[in-house]
Each structure stands twice: as C-alpha cells, then as structure tokens.
Amino acid sequence: MAIHPEVAALLSRSNRLGADPRNTNYAGGNTSAKGTTTDPVTGGDVRLMWVKGSGGDLGTLTEDGLAVLRLDRLRALAGVYPGVEREDEMVAAFDYCLHGKGGAAPSIDTAMHGLLDAPHVDHLHPDSGIALACSADGEKLTAECFGERVVWVPWRRPGFQLGLDIAAVKDANPEAVGCVLGGHGITAWGDTAEACEANSLYIIRTAEEFLARRGRAEPFGAAVAANAPLDTAARRERAALLAPLVRGLASTDRPQVGHFDDSPAVLDFLAGAEHPRLAALGTSCPDHFLRTKVRPMVLDLPPTAGPDAVEARLRELHTEYRAQYAAYYERHATPGSPAMRGADPAIVLVPGIGMFSFGKDKQTARVAGEFYLNAINVMRGAESVSSYAPIEEPEKFRIEYWSLEEAKLRRLPKPKPLAARVALVTGAGSGIGKAIAHRLVAEGACVVVADLDAGSAAVVADELGGPDRAVAVCVDVTSEEQIAAAFRSAALAFGGVDLVVNNAGISISKPLLETTAKDWDLQHDIMARGSFLVSREAAWLMRAQGMGGDIVYITSKNAVFAGPNNIAYSATKADQAHQVRLLAAELGGDGIRVNGVNPDGVVRGSGIFAGGWGAQRAATYGIEEDKLGEFYAQRTLLKREVLPEHVANAVFALTGGDLTHTTGLHIPVDAGVAHAFLR
Template identity: 75%
Template structure:
C-alpha cells in the first residue's frame, strides 16, 4: 500500500472520478463508484493508519468533490468479515460501516463499500457502461466474457450489491492474478489497478473492448426491421403531437402523486420504437439496478403507429395506463412480504410513443430527465445484447428486491422535505424584468419549475439562466397578442416540464396620456397586450389544465388602477379593469375544473420595472410634478404605510396565493399598494 500524502490520494481519486464520470460511455449519472487506498497518520496515536477513500452514497462521479468521499479505516472495515452474519443479513453491514469511519468519515458509505475495501488493489473502479452491461445482460454472458476478454476479465454471476458481492470479487481477484476486472452479471463492471492511472486504463480498456466487439461482430439490425407506420414523424409534426399528448400523460402518471416530466425525441429512442422488436424488449424491462430504480421495471408503451391521431392515442393511453397500474400492483403483490415497504405508486416512470419519443417522470425535473437518460442507456444495453446474443435481464423477483430494498427506502426517507411548490410548473409572462422576473425567481426558490416568457426571447433566456439551470427555469420568446406565439410558448412549457400548473399574467405596457391625446392605436395597443394577451394565455393554459385533470392556478397581475380613477391614463386603467373582471369571470367558469383564478393589485412599482423604464415613469412623474428618480418615494408617501412597493412584494403576494394555505380561495384580488384608501375594494 502506498505512502502518498492523504490529500494527494483524495485529489487523484477525485480527478480520476471526474474524468470517468464526464463520459456517458463510461457510466450513467450517479452510477458506479471509485476508490483509493492509502496511508495517513492517526491523529490520536501518531501511528500510520491504512485508509480507504470511496465515493459516498448518492454522489455522481462526474461532479464528485473531496467532500463526497467516505473515509474508512481499512483494518476495521476488513475486520467486519469476522462478524459478517451471512447473505441473508448482509444489509446489517451498512450500519456497521459507521464503526469503521476515520474521524468524521466524510460522506455516508454506500452499499458498494465492501467491493472496494475487500479487493486487494490500491485502486478500484465500479462502473455502469452501456457496453459492459450489454455483455452482463446477454443470455450467454459468461461465454461472451471469455470470448471478448480472455483471462483478463472474469464473469461474476448476478448478486445484489452488498457485502457478499465484495467477498466474491475479492476471491476472484485472488484466484485470477492475471485479471484486471470483472463483468458483473446483470449489473456492470469492476476494474482495479496498482495505481490510479492503471485502474483508469483498465476500466477504459474493458469498456472500449466490449464496445469494439459489439460494433465488429454485432447484427446490423438488432431491433428488427422497421415497422410500417411506426417511422418517426417529421420534426414539427412530432413536436406538435408530443405537446398535445403531454398534458394528458402528465395527468395519468400523476394519479398517485404529481410528477414533473421530461420529453426527448433522441434518435436512439425513435429508432427503437420504429423497430419490430421494441414491444418485446420493452416488456422485459431494464436490468442494471441503477436503471430500473429510476425507470421502474418496465415502461408504458403505446401500441399504436405514428399515424394514430391524438384522439386515438389519448383513448388508448388511458386504457394502457389502467392496465399498467393493475399489472404493477400485481407485481408488488407477487413479491412483497411483511417486511416490504409500502407500494410507492403504480404509475409508470417512462412512457414511449412510437414516432414521437419518450416522456419520463419524477418528483423534480432533474429526476425526470435522468430517468429518461437511464432508459436511453437501457436501449443501448438492449441493442448491444441483442446484437451479439439475446437480451436477458435479471428476473422479476430480483428486480423487486432492489426496487423495494430497505436500504433504498431508508435513502428515500433521508431526502429533505419538498418545498411548497415542488412538482408545480409555472409560466410567467413579461418575465424578463420587474414584477415578472421577481415572481419567477420567487416561485423557483420555493420549488416550482418556471417558464419565463417575454417579447424579447434573449432577455427571457438570460433571466432564466440567472434563476438556475434548465432543470429549474427556461426562457421563451413570445408576443402575447399572437395566438400562435402563445400556443408555442405553452407547448414549450409542457415539453420542458411535462405539463403546466400555474400561469401568471404579467405582460404589459403603459401609455400615460389624457383622453384627447389618446389615439385609437394607443387604445388598441394597450388592450391587445394586456386584455387580449392575458385572455389568450389564460385560454391556452386552461386547455392544458383541463386535459391534465389536476386543477390549476391563474394569477393576474392587475393594478390599483383597475378600481382607482387616476389622471391621464384612460387606456391603461381601462384595460386593467378588463383584466380585473377576467379574474371574476374565469373564477366563476373554471371552478368546476378545480382551477383557481385570482389577482394581485400592485401600485407604484418603480424599481426594476421595464414599464417605468420604458417611458411610463417619465410620463407619470410629469403628471405629478416630481423628478422621475423621486417617483418611487412620491408613491410611497401617498400610501397609508409610507412604504415603497418593490417587485419582490408583488411576488410574495403571488406566492401567498399559490403556496398552499389559500386552497379554497378563488376570485380574490390582493392589494399590494402599501395602502391606498381610494383603491380599497368594496
């Protein structure tokens, strides 16, 4: 064992992990783990101590840092062999790892810790490459392993991850000194080396050798011939059909609990669904534990051709969903015992639509996206296995033992409590600045996925990027006066996040003119953007809400001016009154669909406002005889509370309407004006 400085060992391990994790061909997201052994000084005895650094539970190799490593004393870890109670009780060993930690121990040790600690090699990689799993799930995997790798790689029959698998691999390493790694049946690969460089080189050799063999010796069409009528639809038609199906699917898969969705029409998915063998292979389900933990044991597959209409597809999907739920409940009943966790839900995580693509679902966007990525991994695995042999995943009983593993259940329970707006998808118009941007930011902070819509698409995307990654926020350019633009924007929202739950009508402009100076064009422009625009957005969103059957929320950012007759703003105030009455009308009409419609009436929101910066501020300052830079203070002094209203104050009111405590409120207008008596509702 090396005597390298512990800090250097950690840095070298993290660097190797990041390189391996950065390449999708090497392993899936959060899949696999890496380790290094080394020596440090025990701070208590001042004596040398042999340590194991290993990626902790739940981390991702591509983004691993030193804080994500578990650090264990190697002598104490290996001494656990003396108290190992046998494979039937091997789960108890995970708790025992706590007694082997060095100092605070770093991250929580994963179930694979034994694999790394017991193997007599200073560096060990355990990875989930598609090419390796293709061999691991082939019907004649042992024979293929010998044919492809000779004596350098040894086949290990399927065993659930745990202490015994670590013992098995350690024994293989001792019995096969010429070996550099293993193919783990139904699972992945393990490789080792005396140095970090050698270990990484051996891992990549196994992965690339398997991939090269599949490419050279595999069938040209492992998924069979293309089925007539199942070919991918043209791009625009495909996206339109996906957007039309998304709300219905989101409602179906949220039967047990609301889900966020992700859509992909990746070439691998479209080709798989166009082929004659896709239904048979999909029914077999995935194999690698990381795969079906994310994707469930099998997907829901629409058994209609690409040419089926949206209406035909919806009718059939509803039938298939009911059947899927019955099948999943039966699967649970077949294998559950008195110690099994309760069934977590019978809805599919993956839905495959021939000619269109794949919808994947989870409790947040990242989980949904990663589930889809894992199913693409599964398609690649099936392609490789079918190319050389026959795809033969682990049996259903073993899948259940993984899916409802007590250790996995404990991991789920350790997750932080969801934020108030978790699983909600919100679309905010006029979101690149001011109230819209503040509202989108607040909703995202409280767990929502947000779609920022603005006339300037680049500014919308910039504002979204400030909020977070595309797993949290996306920006879309749209003119709210255009039906086509609004249809496209809502379509973008449902394809980005699976559906829609909240709309905030905030887009607007302001023309401050006396009656005799207000032109017909001024009037039309003002009403097109705010009255017509909010009507179009609400109508299009309501169609999605009704298709989802999950209810919904529409919030109008109205104004104090909807009830207060101020000077020189006939066009603006009249259209705000129009919006205010839209709230009442839609609340009355949409309540039967559990859609709530409410309004917020702000006043004097100057700071950060695109409207005020665009000339409205100068106009209003002129009306009131104050300097433009003093307008915010002027508005504050005329209020009862003598406080300036900021965009964040309006955003807080929107959250109050959505955050869970006002579940029985609709048709309400909330004033956010610091107190303007003339605008009191009565």
C-alpha cells in the same frame, strides 16, 4: 489542510470517468483509493480507504463526497459477517469503521472496494459492459471478449457478499484486471490510479469494439413502416399535444414533471418490430429500474393514429399498467416491505414520436429518460450478440423495495411548496415578472420565462439555473400563434403547465383628449386581449392534464381606483380584474383557481416605468422621476415603497398551498391606498 495525494488522484480519475456517459450513468458507480496517513490520536500510520459516498456523481465528485474509513476495521467485518440473509446489517456496521467524522455516508458498495486487495478500484455501469452482463450467455461472451483478463461474476445483489465474491475472484485470477458483474456492470482495479483508470477504459472500450464487431444488424428487429418517425416538426407538434395528457396520467398518485426525448436512438428502438417484447422485459442494471420502474408503458398505436384514438388507448394502457404494477408489488411484497410508492409509469414510449419520462423534478425526469436510453443501448448490444436477459423479476423487486433504498429516500429533504409544479410567467424578462419567476423557482417550481424580448428572457432563465429549472420563450401576447407556441414549448420542456401568471403589460399615461385610438388598442391588445388569450390556452392545457392549476393576473390598484390622465391603462386593468372573476366562476369545476394581485407604485426594476411611464407619471405629479418611488410610498398608509419582490410574495401566497380554497380573490400590494380598498 493539503489534500492527500491519493485523494487528489482519485478525484481526477473519477471526474474524467464520470464526464463520459459511455463509462457510467449519472450518479452511477463508485471509485476508491487506499493510502496511508497519520493517525491524529496515536501519531502513527493508519491505512485508510476513500470511496465515493452514497448518492454522489462521479463527474462532479469532490472531497466532500467521499466516505473515509479505516481499512483494518472495515476488513475485520468479514469476521463478524452473519451471512447473506443478514448482509444488510453490515451497512450500519460501516459507521464503526469511519475515520474522524467519516465524510459522506458510505454506500452499499463500500465492501466491494474495501475487501478487494487492490489500492485502487472502479465500479462502473457502462452500457457496453452491461450489455454483456445482461446477455443470455454473458459468461461465455465475456470469456470470448476478454480471455482471462476479465472474469465473470454471477448476479448477486449489491452488498457485503458481492464484495466477498469479487475479492475471491480476484485472488483466484491473478492475471485479471477486472470483472463483469452479471446483470449489473463492471469492476476494475489497479496498483495506481492511472492503472485502474486504464483497466476500466480497457474493459469498456474492448466491450464496445466486441459488440460492434460481433453484433448483427437490426438488433431490434426489422423496422416497422407504420412506426416510422414523423418528420421533426410534426413529431414535436404531436408530442406537445400528448405531453399534458401523459403527464396527467403519470401524476395520478403524485404530481410529476416531464421530459421529452426524440433522439435517434429512441426512435430507432421504437421503430423496430421487437420493441414491445424488449420493453416488456424491463430495464437491466439496478441503477436503471430504480429510476425507470421495472418496465415502461408503451403505446401500441402508430404515430399517424388520430388524437382521440390515442387518448383513449393511453387511458386504457394506463389503467392496465397500474393494475399490473400493483400485482407485481403484491407478488413479491413481504410483511416487512416498504409501502408501494406509486403505480404510475416513469417512462412512456410512443412509437414514431419519442419517450416521455417523469420524476419529482425536471432533473429527476431527465435522468430517468437518460437511464432508459442506457437501457436501450444495453438491449441493442445484448440482442446484437445474444439475447437480452435482465435479472429476474423477484430480484428487481428486492432492489426497488430494498429497505436500504427506502432509508435513503426517507433522508431526502422535504419537497419545497411548489415542487413538481410548472409555471409560465409572461413579461418575465424584467421587473415584476422577473421577480415572480425568481420566487417561484426558489420555492421549487420549474418556470417558462416568457417575454417579448428574447434576450432578456434568456438572461433570466440562465439566472434561474438553466434548463432543469427554467426555459426562455419569446412571445408576443397579442399573437395567438406565438402564445400557442409558448405553451407547446412548456409542454416539451416540462410536460405541461400548472401555474400561469399574466404579467405582461405596457402603459401609456395620457389625458382623455390626448389618448389616441392606437394608444387604447395597444394597451388593450397586450393586457386585456393578451391575458384572455394566455388564459384560454392555459385552460385548454390544464384541462388536458386533469391536475387543476392556478392562473394569476397581475392587475393594478388602477383597476378599482379612478385617477387622472390614465384612461386606457386603467380601463384595461379593470378588464383584467373582471376576467379574474369570470374565469374563477367558469374554471372552478376543473380545479383551476383564478386570482389577482393589485400592485401600485412598483417603480424599481419596472420595465413599464423605465419605458417612459415613470417620466409621464412624474410629470403628472410634478416631481423628479428618480423620486417617484418615494412619492408613491409617502401617499400610502404604511409609507413603504412597493418592490417587485413584494408582488412576487403575493403570487406565492396565492399558489404555494395554504390558500387551497381561495379563488376569485384580488390581493392589494400597494402599501395601503385607501381609495383602492376592495368593497
């Protein structure tokens, strides 16, 4: 079926507006269009409204993301509206206004669009508009900025009454093209999609120009020398050191993934003398504090403070933050309020270093940071022309613990088994490591794809979905410096590491008399020494987080089975196998489980076999190289070829949540090799 012209225009407008962060934040705001179509029941004309549904993003909005409602029924709800004290009941009433299957679930702002007597409506959250909306004298500034073309609407929680308020304002001000919503954002309207978009951009750009023209210098106060940013290298090194600690604190109630931002806007805010006062006032727009909590946790030490002092102070501040958040909840909760969702900060600010943000996954953590950056921009604008005055705390609580918001959270799908876990897999550019990385991401983890081949690592990270799911690092596991750098990259990308897979390996198959000391040293350096170095770095980071963790070694059937012409490889695999037992005994007190997987005959996709090992083993057994996988399968009890995905399955079995009381275990993945049975 052809798309309705009004819908096509609505989607194009929405995507353009949503593509520019100056216009609205991620998943923020909504747009609508009204038009006439044929009623499939009566054959007559019917007036409809298409409006962005709950939870969508304007920049990527498609037709499936629109709610479709009959305009006559929607507007008839005004006649049965029970008043502001019961306005939440009206959201359920929207279901009785849907046309056909109705498309996406209608959002709380549906009434704003439907009750406005305008064919096209945009409701957006631009930083410039919110700066006026959250200024102490926002109404006066709005009049000064726009004259009669844009009207002030005092703060009211989103809902049916706000829709009635805006409709009344439009009717009373026929020259107006939009309004500034106190403490919230902007709404614009127009007779056509083009006119509506032009009016939205007029409000946003005019507010930007007004703030730039009228704004005073140093809206965050004079720069404090002690809070000046460290240089880039020192700043990133300190951030990587702090990230696991801060992530562990932010995960006290439930595991979180982290994101780090040291952009100039963040550092400028934290260098200003007024940042403690402004941060304490909390964020502004409802979309902001739903994702950032009402206020951040702010370190009150300079960036040059020693690590021990910083750690101690962060722990003190975290204890205070949790107590203050619990008190905030108790002050405002009613018998019908949802249970407190957790008292840990979503945003942690460290002067001279940057901002750490946290969420249930990387995207949520990143978006929380983006929203706090929006809040910084709002504070800058408001303080430059007036003073920052967000909505009062009781109203913030009403939004944060709104029953409608709680219902939306309950509709979210159940988290995947490895949600909020961060994995680092060595040798993940190909073969077994690549398969493990794919399985871990599929189960909800974020993955650091570590490989000596930077190009292969980058390709795999891209396959896995890019930076919100995976990042690539080039690392030689024989280098302590490169391993430390890889874990620093993991800390900056995701806040830390919970799951490490020692998979990097190499094999040179030779008889004893042909095995050189160089052959021996190379294999031991990569696998025995490399696994030791990676595990040591992982243990340091996991202890800093205080969240436990998993270390998995990909060893081999050869760790327990003696075969010919394989002295160096088999000996180093035996070394790795015993490291599993040793580290399981040592790290158990930290909640870190250490286990191993013993594969055999994994030919397909294997970097080791492709690098010459396959040819050597085929020659040893007197077969063609392309028959090696079949050969290995026939010598097993199950007569099945072992693939990289089967090894990945074992890694998931060890780390996916069911084997919570298992450590020091080796799982054979060899299709049954009796000589390699563990005894």
